[in-house]
Amino acid sequence: MSASAALIVPSALDTREERKHGRFITVSIMLATMMQTLDSTIANVALPHMAGNLSVSQDQISWVLTSYIVSAAIATPLTGWLSTRFGRKRIFLISVVGFTVASALCGISDTLGQIVLARLLQGLFGAALVPLSQAVMIDSSAPDKRGQAMAIWGMGVMIGPILGPTLGGWLTDNFSWRWVFFINLPVGLLSFYGITTYIRETVGLKQTKFDLYGFITLSLAIGLFQLMLDRGELLDWFSSTEIVVEALGAGIAFVFFVALTATAGPVSFFNRNLLKDRNFAIGIGLYFMVGLLLYATRALLPPMLQTLMGYTALDIGVVTAPSGLGTMLTMLIVGRLVSKVDPRAMIGFGFGLTALSLWQMSGFNFDMNESHIVVSGFVQGMGLGFVSVPLTTVAFSTLDARLRPDGTAIFSLFRNIGSSIGISVMATMTTRNTALFHTQLVENVNIANPAVVAGLPALYDLHSMAGMTALNEEVTRQASFLAYINDFRMMMIATLVALPFLLLMRRNKNA
Numbered sequence: 001m002s003a004s005a006a007l008i009v010p011s012a013l014d015t016r017e018e019r020k021h022g023r024f025i026t027v028s029i030m031l032a033t034m035m036q037t038l039d040s041t042i043a044n045v046a047l048p049h050m051a052g053n054l055s056v057s058q059d060q061i062s063w064v065l066t067s068y069i070v071s072a073a074i075a076t077p078l079t080g081w082l083s084t085r086f087g088r089k090r091i092f093l094i095s096v097v098g099f100t101v102a103s104a105l106c107g108i109s110d111t112l113g114q115i116v117l118a119r120l121l122q123g124l125f126g127a128a129l130v131p132l133s134q135a136v137m138i139d140s141s142a143p144d145k146r147g148q149a150m151a152i153w154g155m156g157v158m159i160g161p162i163l164g165p166t167l168g169g170w171l172t173d174n175f176s177w178r179w180v181f182f183i184n185l186p187v188g189l190l191s192f193y194g195i196t197t198y199i200r201e202t203v204g205l206k207q208t209k210f211d212l213y214g215f216i217t218l219s220l221a222i223g224l225f226q227l228m229l230d231r232g233e234l235l236d237w238f239s240s241t242e243i244v245v246e247a248l249g250a251g252i253a254f255v256f257f258v259a260l261t262a263t264a265g266p267v268s269f270f271n272r273n274l275l276k277d278r279n280f281a282i283g284i285g286l287y288f289m290v291g292l293l294l295y296a297t298r299a300l301l302p303p304m305l306q307t308l309m310g311y312t313a314l315d316i317g318v319v320t321a322p323s324g325l326g327t328m329l330t331m332l333i334v335g336r337l338v339s340k341v342d343p344r345a346m347i348g349f350g351f352g353l354t355a356l357s358l359w360q361m362s363g364f365n366f367d368m369n370e371s372h373i374v375v376s377g378f379v380q381g382m383g384l385g386f387v388s389v390p391l392t393t394v395a396f397s398t399l400d401a402r403l404r405p406d407g408t409a410i411f412s413l414f415r416n417i418g419s420s421i422g423i424s425v426m427a428t429m430t431t432r433n434t435a436l437f438h439t440q441l442v443e444n445v446n447i448a449n450p451a452v453v454a455g456l457p458a459l460y461d462l463h464s465m466a467g468m469t470a471l472n473e474e475v476t477r478q479a480s481f482l483a484y485i486n487d488f489r490m491m492m493i494a495t496l497v498a499l500p501f502l503l504l505m506r507r508n509k510n511a
Contacts, residue, residue, distance in 0.1 A: 026152060028194025029133040032096050033153070035187045036126040037160025039103070040069060040295060040419065042168040045302045045313040046177035053177065056112045062427060063230060065299065066420055067116045070226040071123030073416035074219045077269065079128040079409040081210055083135075089201040092132050093192060098125030100188030106181035127416075130157060131408035134392075136199060138404070154331055154388040161294055163324040165302055169317030214260050214269025220253035222417065229424035233431050271406045274399075279505050280407060283395025284414040286347070289498045290387055291418030293354060293491055296426045297361075297380065304484045305373070308477055309366070319373045326381025327388075334389045343390030344502050350386025351499050353379055358492035362485050394505055426487045433483035434476070441475050 043050070043064055051061040082091045102121035109115035137153045171179040228246040235243055261270045275281045301320060305311040311319070334346060357380035364372060392411070399407050460471040 024194060024198045025136065026149075028191055028198060029092075029136050030152065031187050031191040031194070032092070032099075032129045033133040033157060034160040035184050035191065036072075036099065036129040037157055038164050038167070039122060039126070039181075039184065040065075041161040041164030041298045042171075042180045042183075043164075043177075044299055045165045045169040045306070045316050046172045046180050047303070048306060049172055049177045049313070050115075054110070054112050054115070060112060062423075063112070063116050064119055065423060066226060066230055068119040068123045069295070069416055069420040069423070070223060071120045072127040073123075073226075073413055073420060074222050075124045075127035076131065076413040076416060077218065077409050078215070079131045079412075080406045082128065083132065085210075087201045088132060088135065089195065089199050091128055092136075092195050092199070095125050095128045095132070096188055096192050096195065099129065100184055100192075102126075103181045103184035103188070107178040127412075130412045134408045134412075135404065152331075152335070154385075154392060157388065161298055163321065165298060166317035166321040166324070169313035169315070173312060173314040211260075211264065211269035214257060214264070217253045217257035217260060218269060221250050221257055224250035224253065226420050226424065229421065229428065233428045270410070271403060274403055274407060274410060277399050277403075279398045280395050282501055282505050283391055284411055286387075286391055286498060286501065287395070287411055288414045288418035289494065290384065290391070291415035292422030293358075293495060294384060295419035296422030296487075296491060297358075299423045300426055300430070300484060300487055301373075304481070308481050308484075319370050320377055322374045323377035323381035326378040327385040328381075330382045330385025331389060334386060338390055338393050343394040344505055346386050346390040347394070348499060348502050350383045350388075350390070351495055351502075353383030353386060355383075355492050355495040357383060358488050358495060361488040362492060364481075364485060364488075366481065398506070426491075429487055429490070430480070430483045433486050434480045437479035437482045438476055441479055442472075445471065445475065 047061050047064065050064065051057065054061070079091070099122055102118050102125055105118035106115055106122065109118055134153055137149045167183070168180045171177075171183060224246045228243055228250060231246075232240075232243050237243055238247070257270075261272060298320075302313075302316050305316050305319070306313070337346065357376045360372070360376035360379065395411065396404070396407060460467050460474070
């Protein structure tokens, strides 16, 4: 990344001034952070309402989620260079204003094209909010308080997407889906006021050039790959010319990006020195997993509960809220422990809890009550709380301070990529496995099997068209539920596979 040679630093006077107003700064930037992360999931439970109102299919309305995450992923690596070139406070304010205006545009959209375009703008403007807020929290905190500062920051990053469905469900049921976007307007105004009043501008030690070709190739690789994932199932994957072109384009763009990064001089969009730090390199891989697990689970649960089990949008918000509570409680504890306990042990424990929660979800059934969802969500929330702060701490503990602007942007980038890939892949697996399980379930359900015919209720009379239609709907419902269960099981396995990589990280005794 082109900001790699520069370190954005506030002056000593500004740093002391910021620390005087630490609480106000924290509130201001956390409002911006939570606004951005909340919007990655707040629309989840509103998707069926949006699809009906905009007259589009469920496959198409999912673009509302992925367009936001992908545009944020593409724009996130720009944060370091933009901060160096124009100043951190200025970019922060532009991001807050742009995000707030884009939120209003989402709320007044009347077509799918309009809302997807507005969500793209939301992602582009919101991309800088998370890495900038992290950098401000680090710089405005005393060295001995940075563990607690990262706990507060991590709380906003993790709780936002977890509480999104709760708030989204309440707004959708009591007002309309448009209010899941309009809610950002007062939050954005308060954040803008706080940043304008209490945060001082930073000074770049060195102006750097922008690696335009690196940015273009990485953007094309991410964008085309995500487009392939989103449209693959709809177009029957590689039997479609469009999917083949998108896959080839993504592959070629990525190869060019790697070649440019490997051969570039001091000006490179992706700073190669970041990968020389073992903790950071492993950390971004594990943060990719955090993004995948958190967002994929939040994207799977609402449609499963709503379409298969009859939950309302508000009900879904209520039963998934304890997940956020688990994260919040855990982070309050972790913030105090992170400097006393080996962070790798806490990360391992957190991934273990996450795997346990996914194992619990893989045991869901139609006869379960709300407590099964609440308990598994709470355990998952605790697990992610134990992972987030220690992972951030250990990933940056050995990283050169000059690489921090690039590091925070790349760290957020990998979480965003994990999120978008997780949502798309799990949605695709749900669709494919629903068809597969449906075929397996109907193999023995026919008139020639007297045992099945005798055991079927009158509603499913195979001698009538109405009975066969009703039976097919029930089989589809059962097959769809099995597909969701299979997704949870796959994510549990992925979590366990990630655990051994912790052994490769080292603890910085001076961190």
